[in-house]
Amino acid sequence: MEESRLAKLNNLRERGVAYPYKYEISHNLGELRRQYEREPQGERVKIRGKVKRVSKQEDSFLIRLEDQKGGVEMLVRTAQGLKQGEDVVLEGVLTRWEGKLTLDQAVVSEGDALDVSEVKGKYDINPEDVEVSVAGRVITLRPMGKALFAHLQDATGKLQIYLRQNIVGEASFKDFEEIVDPGDILGVKGRLFRTNTGELTVEVKEWVLLAKSLHPLPEKWHGLKDVEVRYRQRYLDLIANEHARRVFFLRSRLISEIRKFLDSRGFLEVETPILQPIASGANAKPFITYHNYLEQNLYLRIAPELYLKRLIVGGINRVYELGKNFRNEGVDTTHNPEFTMLEFYCAYWDYKDLMVFTEELFSYLLNQLVGGLKITYQGKELDFTPPFKRYRYFELLEEKTGKDKDFFLRDVDGLRKLAKEVGVPKAETLTHAKLIDKVFDLLVEDELWGPCFVIDFPKLLSPLAKTHREDPDLVERFELFVAGKEIANAYTELNDPMEQRERFLEQLKEKEMGDEEAMAMDEDFIRALEYGMPPTAGEGIGIDRLVMLLADVDSIREVILFPALRQKT
Numbered sequence: 354m355e356e357s358r359l360a361k362l363n364n365l366r367e368r369g370v371a372y373p374y375k376y377e378i379s380h381n382l383g384e385l386r387r388q389y390e391r392e393p394q395g396e397r398v399k400i401r402g403k404v405k406r407v408s409k410q411e412d413s414f415l416i417r418l419e420d421q422k423g424g425v426e427m428l429v430r431t432a433q434g435l436k437q438g439e440d441v442v443l444e445g446v447l448t449r450w451e452g453k454l455t456l457d458q459a460v461v462s463e464g465d466a467l468d469v470s471e472v473k474g475k476y477d478i479n480p481e482d483v484e485v486s487v488a489g490r491v492i493t494l495r496p497m498g499k500a501l502f503a504h505l506q507d508a509t510g511k512l513q514i515y516l517r518q519n520i521v522g523e524a525s526f527k528d529f530e531e532i533v534d535p536g537d538i539l540g541v542k543g544r545l546f547r548t549n550t551g552e553l554t555v556e557v558k559e560w561v562l563l564a565k566s567l568h569p570l571p572e573k574w575h576g577l578k579d580v581e582v583r584y585r586q587r588y589l590d591l592i593a594n595e596h597a598r599r600v601f602f603l604r605s606r607l608i609s610e611i612r613k614f615l616d617s618r619g620f621l622e623v624e625t626p627i628l629q630p631i632a633s634g635a636n637a638k639p640f641i642t643y644h645n646y647l648e649q650n651l652y653l654r655i656a657p658e659l660y661l662k663r664l665i666v667g668g669i670n671r672v673y674e675l676g677k678n679f680r681n682e683g684v685d686t687t688h689n690p691e692f693t694m695l696e697f698y699c700a701y702w703d704y705k706d707l708m709v710f711t712e713e714l715f716s717y718l719l720n721q722l723v724g725g726l727k728i729t730y731q732g733k734e735l736d737f738t739p740p741f742k743r744y745r746y747f748e749l750l751e752e753k754t755g756k757d758k759d760f761f762l763r764d765v766d767g768l769r770k771l772a773k774e775v776g777v778p779k780a781e782t783l784t785h786a787k788l789i790d791k792v793f794d795l796l797v798e799d800e801l802w803g804p805c806f807v808i809d810f811p812k813l814l815s816p817l818a819k820t821h822r823e824d825p826d827l828v829e830r831f832e833l834f835v836a837g838k839e840i841a842n843a844y845t846e847l848n849d850p851m852e853q854r855e856r857f858l859e860q861l862k863e864k865e866m867g868d869e870e871a872m873a874m875d876e877d878f879i880r881a882l883e884y885g886m887p888p889t890a891g892e893g894i895g896i897d898r899l900v901m902l903l904a905d906v907d908s909i910r911e912v913i914l915f916p917a918l919r920q921k922t
Contacts, residue, residue, distance in 0.1 A: 361532050362565060370528070371562040376540040379486045383509025385545070386452070389478045389553055393447035393454070399466035400427075400456055404439045417550065418443070418456070420469035426550050427469050431459040442466045447476070452511065453552050473551055480545040485555060487512065488540040488563060490592065491533060492570070499526070502554075505539060508591075508598065513554040514541050521557060529560060536566030584910050584918055600904045600912055603722065607900060608675060610721045611695060614714055620671040620697055625660035627653060627677065633878070634658035634817070636870040637680040640690075653679035658817065658891065659878045661698050662846065666886045673697035675896070682870075686908045687838055690917045693896040702890035703845040704829045708806055711833060711841060711892065712739035715804070722903060730836050730905055735804065741833070742805040746793070749807065753796040761789050762811060762826055768792070784868045786813040801834035810844075816856040816872055818844035833894075835902055843892035850882035 365371035380388075402418040405426060416429040421440065428450060429443055444466075445459030454476050489505030489512070499518040504511050518526040533539065543557040570592065571577035577593035584590075590597045612622065630649065632639035634656030644651050657674050664672045679691050699706070715737050719726050726737045747758040754771065761768055768788050772780035777791045789811060801807065809821060810830040818828035830844035847853050857879070863871035900912040910916040 358532065361528075362562075365528060365532060365562060370560075371532075371565070373540075373561055373563065376488055376561065376563055377486060378488050378540070379484075381509040382487055382489055382505060382507045382512040385485065385487065385512060386510050386553060389480050389545075390449075390454075391476045391478070393449065393476060396447045397444065398447055398456070398472060399442055399444045399462055399464065400429075400469060400472055401442050401466040402427075402440075402469045404435050404437055404441060407435060407437055416459075418469055420473075422468070422470065424549070425470045425473055427473055428453050428455040428550065429459045430455060430457045433459075433461060435461075447472070452513070453550055477547065477551050477553075479547065480553070483545045484543070485545050486540070486542045487555060488538065490566075491535050491537045491539055492592075494533070494535055496530065501530070503533075503539075505541070506592075513548075513552050514539075514543075514557050515548075515554050516557045516560070521560065525560070532565075533562065534566065534569075536568070536570040537562060538564040538566075584916055585921075587914055597911075600900070600906065601914060603904055604896075604900045604912060606722060607718065607903065608693075608896065610718055611675065611714075611896075614717050615673050615697060618671070620673045620699075621669055623661070623664060623669075623672055623674055624676070625654075625657045625674055627679075629654050629660075631873050631875050633872045633875045634660075635678075635680075636816075636868075636872060638682055638869045640679050640681045655680050656694070656893070657696055658893070659875055661696055661891070662886060662889070663878065663881045665698055665700055665889050666881045666884055670700035670887075671698070684917055686910075687898060687901075689897065689909050689913055692909075692913075695894040695896060696891065698846070698889055698891040700887045700889050703888065704808075704831055704843055704890055707843045707890045707892050708741075708743075708831060709739075711843070712737075712741060719903075728903065728905070730902055731907060733802065733836075735802075735835060735902070737804055741803065743831075744801075744805060744807050746807055746810050746827075749797045750793060754792075758826065761792075762813070782867060784863050784866050784871075786811075786863060787868060790814055798834065798839070799837040801837055803833070803835045804840075805834055806831045807834060815844060816860050817847055817853075819847045819849075820852070838898050838901075839895070840898050840902070841892055841894045843890065846886070846889040846891050848882060848886040848889060850879050853882055854879050 362371060401421065403421055404416055405419040406417040408415040413430050413432050414434060416431060416435060417426050418429045419426045430450065435441060442462045443456060443459040444462035445456040448455055448457045454473060487505065489507040491503050492506045492511065493504040495502045501516050503514050505514055516526060516529060540561045540563050541555055541557045542559045543555045545555055548554050571589060577583055577590055582589060628651045630651060632652035632655055637655040639652040639655050642651050656678055661672055661674060673696065675695050677691050678694050681690065682688060684690065716726060716739060719737050728735050750761060751757050765785050769780055772788050772792050775792060775795055777795060780788065783791065808831040809827045812820060812826060812828050815828040815830050818830045821827035821829050828844060832839050833841035857872065857874045860872040861874060897909050897912050901909060904912060906912060
């Protein structure tokens with residue numbers, strides 16, 4: 354900041370009109386908008402008025418339509434050119450454009466129509482000079498001689514403010530002109546009113562500089578486009594991009610609704626250790642740390658599964674946890690080293706019960722968050738109306754390769770050759786289980802648009818799942834796929850301690866053969882099973898990937914506030 358402006362800022366601070374300790378507000382900005390503005394729901398209406406002003410835009414005209422009695426105006430967007438002063442009837446769709454009530458997609462019409470004032474009176478409530486105190490970040494600033502307009506923005510919305518020299522005083526107005534810039538955070542007190550165009554506005558009587566932005570904001574009209582900056586400086590992304598704010602509000606609402614759904618069905622939310630002595634509960638490479646006092650290695654959890662099952666043993670029959678897991682693996686559009694998972698377990702259920710329950714959960718979430726069971730993701734429709742389609746794991750593989758279950762489970766050499774042919778990286782080094790998994794990932798997953806359940810997985814891939822009641826080569830497990838992404842993983846839980854020990858021993862053999870993601874032996878978990886765990890079904894749902902679907906974004910970094918990034922050198 355140049356020296357003269359810095360001196361001015363210091364002077365304002367000394368006078369108590371910059372950097373106060375606190376500031377009392379009467380309303381959030383969005384709260385005021387909701388209180389005094391009704392949102393159109395795409396209603397088609399005919400409106401009668403006089404064309405007061407016509408502005409040419411890139412592919413349309415923006416018109417200020419005045420009530421024929423004068424005084425009240427509204428905006429119209431149309432592809433038709435109209436003449437200033439012309440009396441017209443226009444038909445179109447009511448919406449809000451940049452905060453103002455607008456007749457969009459308007460065409461010239463005839464017949465009975467509403468006056469501008471009638472429409473405005475229904476959707477834009479007159480605040481009747483109510484006094485308010487609000488605060489927000491300055492995002493636009495338009496000087497107009499002895500007056501100026503600006504827009505303030507907070508997390509809930511934005512609102513226009515209006516300063517006039519003869520109201521705030523010449524000295525205060527000059528201070529504002531000399532020191533306030535876009536990016537600064539202001540507190541203002543004044544009278545709420547509507548401008549001629551109907552925009553809700555605060556006529557400022559007092560203002561205070563709450564914080565000065567020492568850096569310019571991202572380019573105001575186009576937002577912040579640089580992906581690297583958006584992820585590294587998420588605060589700028591949230592300031593500049595409304596879409597980013599909507600994504601993270603959606604994420605918060607999603608987590609809240611999940612809790613409501615599970616709580617209402619008798620599930621108990623718990624917290625289990627993040628630092629664990631054994632990395633188990635999933636096939637993944639862990640992060641390792643060292644505890645000085647305990648003098649031992651600990652692992653950031655890769656899953657809470659084995660602790661949650663201990664609680665089932667302890668008699669808590671319905672239990673869930675929403676929290677972070679950590680896996681020391683690659684980063685791509687669907688993987689981040691730390692991610693949020695929902696895991697829940699229910700005694701006396703099996704995986705068939707979980708499929709129905711999952712359909713109920715998704716129906717509830719979509720109805721609450723988007724108002725229906727259909728969404729659009731990356732230009733394609735997804736319909737979550739139950740029941741979801743079900744496909745058997747090996748039937749999908751046979752459809753793609755012509756090879757049956759016995760080939761995949763018993764011809765390891767042939768499977769390795771197939772894996773090389775279809776392009777599985779480093780196929781010659783992979784274990785039997787990994788070969789099956791990678792071939793399925795490569796040939797099948799991307800085409801599972803869904804939502805659909807893939808059911809009955811090979812036992813080789815599922816060390817914690819119960820053997821299938823009809824086929825000893827399989828387990829009772831499903832994964833939910835949507836848009837080519839695994840969203841949920843669930844199974845009838847293995848509750849036989851002797852078989853569980855054998856499965857862990859098989860995992861140790863896999864680890865000796867070079868599989869870094871194979872599970873470790875957990876003697877205490879086996880001991881817990883020896884006390885008896887009732888028939889149980891459990892499921893994990895990836896929250897980040899679910900938000901990606903609902904927000905219609907194609908990268909996990911868009912839905913994690915501070916994603917993992919390689920350090921700049």
